[in-house]
Amino acid sequence: MQLELRHLEAVCRIAEAGSLSRAAALLGVSQPGLSAQLRRIERVAGGELFVRGQHGVVPTPLGKFVLSKAERVLREMDALAAGTRAAVPHPTLRLGSILLVLTDGLFGHLERELPGHEIEFSIEQSVTTLTRMLGAEQYDAIMYGEVAEYEVPLPDGMAVRTLIPKEPACVRVAATHPLAGREQVALAELAEETWLSSAEDDDGSPEAMVEACRRAGFVPRFRYRIADRKMRYDLIATGRFVSLSQPTSPYAEGTVLLPLAGDPITGRIRVAWNRAALSDDRARLLYRAAGRAYLDGVPYNTFYRSWWASRPELHPNLD
Known part of the structure; x- marks a missing residue:
């Protein structure tokens, strides 16, 4: 048996994960299968690469040496793949x-x-x-x-x-909203509003919104999740809804963008x-x-x- 890139990848994932079970999950294989593969790799390498204990695995001196070389080889292969694609005159x-x-x-x-x-x-x-x-x-x-x-x-x-490491959320309200003329508003002043949200909800925003409102003393009331930006703006313009918005959002007819005091959501x-x-x-x-x-x-x-x-x-x- 000769070492292949997949073997080097397995060794690196085991070291990163700190345990065979977690590494197996990352690699999409069974733990017994990964254990058997590691034993074959160790036979080729000439000794144990990891010390196995109740809290996981730790590289041996030989393991550290193999890891240093494996990481270098994998980086070089990444660079080779990127370089060959970049060598195409205008890759898509x-x-x-x-x-x-x-x-x-x-x-x-x-x-x-x-x-x-x-x-x-x-x-x-x-x-x-x-x-x-x-x-x-x-x-x-x-x-x-x-x-x-x-x-x-x-x-x-x-x-x-x-x-952009930090960007404060603003709130978009109807131009006819009682708070529309303010330079900034406190989140607590929006406790009775009905909120629109965008369709994506796996970027941490729902949890951040709920936590910020909790600190402000209320639970936000959501009605619709809408992906289309123009539709959100049109609904806000009716005065029935408000929504969080990026501060770089452009003007939308019938609405205004207000800063939230104290940057409660970033x-x-x-x-x-x-x-x-x-x-x-x-x-x-x-x-x-x-x-x-x-x-x-x-x-x-x-x-x-x-x-x-x-x-x-x-x-x-x-x-």
């Missing part, structure tokens, strides 16, 4: 995203950063769907949001970079990509296009323009 960039405001202006920036490149772009309603399709190599890269402390789990082999925007499908250079250009598309929306909101200008540490590095 397969990009997925949830409905972030920055996607509205993304296309122009992508054309400037990646001139002549064919781009497939899709909007998904679920972060879970995005990450699943990224892991299945149906997307090369994805853009998504995370709310509060929630972190989206990514498949193995992915790189991730934070585009999120962030991230870009993730498959290292085997996207070179570091193309990932950098995608990140820069997304950052510039985001900055295009900052002037829409007078409050946010000031908030953003006072926090240069949050600005993306687009050099």
Whole structure:
């Protein structure tokens, strides 16, 4: 038997997981099957790679040596796969995203950063769907949001970079709403409102919303989950509903965007990509296009323009 890439991957997953059972779950195999495979790998390596104990497994000195070489080989294979794809004159960039405001202006920036490149772009309603399709190599890269402390789990082999580390949520209300003329509102002042939410609910936003409202002394009342942005805006304009919104959201007739006092709900925007499908250079250009598309929306909101200008540490590095 000779060691293959799948064997090196198994050794790395065992070390990362800290136990055979967790590693088996990550690899999609049975624990007895993984144990048998590890024994075969150890015979080829010439000794035990892990010490097995009641709290999991720990690499032996030989295991640490094999791990260091395995990680290097796997990184080189990722680089080889990305490099060969990048060597194609203009490989198609397969990009997925949830409905972030920055996607509205993304296309122009992508054309400037990646001139002549064919781009497939899709909007998904679920972060879970995005990450699943990224892991299945149906997307090369994805853009998504995370709310509060929630972190989206990514498949193995992915790189991730934070585009916007902190963004305060605002509330969109009808232009005729009694609070519409205020410079900002406290979340508690919206206790009697009926809320609309977007269709995606796996980015931590429902939990963050409920927790923020709990701290404000009430339980939010939700009515509809609507994916279509224009439909949400039209319903809000009737005065029957309110909704959380990104501060970079553009003007929508019949509605206004109000800051929430104290930033009770914040999120962030991230870009993730498959290292085997996207070179570091193309990932950098995608990140820069997304950052510039985001900055295009900052002037829409007078409050946010000031908030953003006072926090240069949050600005993306687009050099």
